[in-house]
Amino acid sequence: MNIEISNLHFAYPTGVQALRGISLTIESGEQVAIxxxxxxxxxxxxxxxxxxxxPTSGTVQIGDWNTKEHSVAKMARRVGYVFQNPDDQLFSKNVGIEVAFGPRNLGMNAEQVQRQVNEALAMTELSDKTETNPYDLSATWRKMVALASVIAMDTDIVIFDEPTTGQDAANIARIANVIKVLRERGKTVITITHDIDFCGENFARVIAMSQGRILLDGKANDVLGQEDVLATTYVDPPQLTRLGKRLGFKETVRNEEEFLAGLKK
Amino acid sequence: MAIVELKNVTYKYPLTDTPVLKNINAQVNEGEFVAVIGPNGAGKSTLCYTVAGFVPHFFKGEITGAVEVAGSESSKSNLHEWVLNVGLAFQNPFNQISGAKYTVFEEIAFGLENIGVPREEMIQRVNDAMKLTGISELADRSPYSLSGGQQQRVALTSILVMRPKVLVLDEPTSQMDPIGTREVFGVIRALAEKGMTVILAEHKVEWIANFADRVVALHEGEIIADGKPSDVLTSDLLAEKGFGLSRYTSVARKAKAMGMWQKERLPVTLDEAVEGFTLTLPSPKGRGE
Structure with missing residues (x-):
């Protein structure tokens, strides 16, 4: 299911021009970091x-649906959205009920709901916490509950807003694994992140934005290698990209594997 | 001279069986900048609360051992006296902002009002503190209309304005973008250079490596390493325990195993990595370019 955005402009009621002409195609199954x-x-x-x-003007098309013609409730069948702050989206008395809420709302039957819930909990390593109240969990695990509750809806497109904020190394690795599993299942994953090392390690395509426009859009290595352009939107390239550059590598590297390969050349 | 001293501190939150801090022994000298690292759940925030007196005065629970700041002992003091010595900026600014004030300016003045600072001095100190953290333009905004990163700066400013002897910061940039992070660490470093004692719980290792005098590593409530950033942040023990370390350290550790890192010590910063890997690489001329 492709995403087609054409000449999208958006102004908030305060008059702030937040988007100034975005045109973008994201194909089914792509992994994109913004x-x-x-x-x-x-x-x-x-x-x-x-x-x-x-949109204030322009269009956003999700497959054959124009977002102007469908309710948010209906769009939720195609696009799952994990908020930056899990506390903005969790409300049930236990993890199992929380994660079942989405698929049940989409009208899946009991058996399908159970299957989706079990898979989502396994993917987020929450299977032993179904009876726990989400607010008795640490912020780290509440984040995983938020991920699970959206994954369980089995949408073709999944959006993560700042998934690694405030997470430790172990949980960032869990989140990276969730993204990998979604990729293997052919899902489209779009992630907003300030964590540029995480971006370099997990996404094949990177979009850099500045002042409501797209500054760069392309293969991760091509985008992350453009240190000067990224600096205009206050993004530093990943640590290993910077290191490769300082060492005079011919090609841009963005993860350990590529760096070590570059070292052998 | 030690300004903060923790002697054999063990602490349990109310209604829990397992201590969150176990036999903590540590000293922080006046003017020192100490970073505390550890996975989530290791006890970093609890340690911050303990130095700041919130443990046990606010959270209650069971504490043994002694916590001393500037010669007084926490268990023998009142929290309202204690906060004049130690300022704590919470990890989540939501938990700190009073909810009683309509503007950022008034929010920052709140602590000074409580201790009866004269009006003229109060206005001066609030303006100075806002200038220091770069939020002067937010003075008339509601604290609740701000982004997470802006709220964190307000929370930090409302502590700085109190001029505490010891500044305790619990992940003060967790909600900021890289530019905000850079600016706030710049402020913290400037304070440290002026002689402020700083205790900083933080995940962002590359900043710690460049700024801190010392790193304390917490794991399951215990201190498992305490020393210079370049020693602690490259230790094999921390890597084994799953601490988040710098990419430079991790990749050099792998390169070392493959015989492509020759130095004894692993790098923490970009410059150290460049220096070390340059030894491995053939000279640029030899690379046929």
């Missing part, structure tokens, strides 16, 4: 994908 300084329009852009925001 980077850029606070206020660049990243969250405003992804909120258009499930109809939470409607």
């Amino acid at each position: 980077v850029g300084q606070n206020g660049a329009g990243k969250t405003t852009l992804v909120k258009h994908l499930n109809g939470l925001l409607q």
Whole structure:
């Protein structure tokens, strides 16, 4: 299911021009990271994908659905959205009920719901916590509950807003694994992140935004190698990209594997 | 001279069986900048609360051992006296902002009002503190209309304005973008250079490596390493325990196993990595370019 955005403009009621002409195609099964300084329009852009925001002008098309013609509730069948702060989305008395809420709301039968819940809990390593109240869990695990509750809806497109904020190394590795499993299942994953090392290690395509426009869009190595352009939206290339550059590597590297290969050349 | 001293501190939250801090022994000298690292759940925030007196005065629970700051002992003091010595910026600014004030300016003045600072001095100190953290333009905004990163700066400013002897910061940039992070660490470093004692719980290892005098590593409530950043942040023990370390350290550790890192010590910063890997690489001329 492709995402087609054409000449999207959006102004908040305060008059702030948050998006100034975004045109973009994301194909089914792509893994895309969106980077850029606070206020660049990243969250405003992804909120258009499930109809939470409607374009001031231009169109957003999810498969054959124009977001203007469908309710947010209906868009939720195609686009799942994990909020930055899990506390903005969790409300049930235990993890099992929380994660079942989405698929049940989509009208899946009891058996399907159970299967989706079990899979989502296994993927997020929460299987032993179904009876726990989400608010008795640490912030780290509440984040995983938020991920699970969206994954369980089995949408073709999944959006993560800043998934690694405040997470430790072990949980960032768990989140990276969730993204990998989603990729293997052919899902489209769009992630907003300030964690540029995480971006380099997990995404094949990177979009850099600045002041409501797309600054760069392309293969991760091509985008992350453009240190000077990224600096204009206050993004530093990943640590290993910078190191490769300083060592005079011919090709841009973005993860350990590529760096070590570059070292052998 | 030690300004903060923890002697054999063990602490349990109310209604829990397992201590969150176990036999903590540590000293922080006046003017020192100490970073505390560890996975989530290791006890970093609890340690911050303990130095700041919230443990046990606010959270209650069971504490043994002694916590001393500037010669007084926490268990023998009141929290309202204690906070004049130690300022704590919470990890989540939501938990700190008073909810009683309409503007950022008033929010930052709140602590000074409580201790009866004269009006003129109060206005001066609030303005100075806002300038220091770069939030002067937010003065008239509601604290609740701000982004997470801006709220974190307000929370930090409302502590700085109190001019504590010891500044305790619990992940003060967790909600900020890289530019905000850079600016706030710049402020913290400037304070440290002026002689402020700083205790900082933080995941962002590359900043710690560049700024801190010392790193304390917490794991399951115990201190498992305490020393210079370049020693602690490259230790094999921390790698084994799953601590988040710098990419430079991790990749050099792998390269070392493959015989492509020759130095004894692993790098923490970009410059150290460049220096070390340059030894491995053939000279640029030899690379046929």
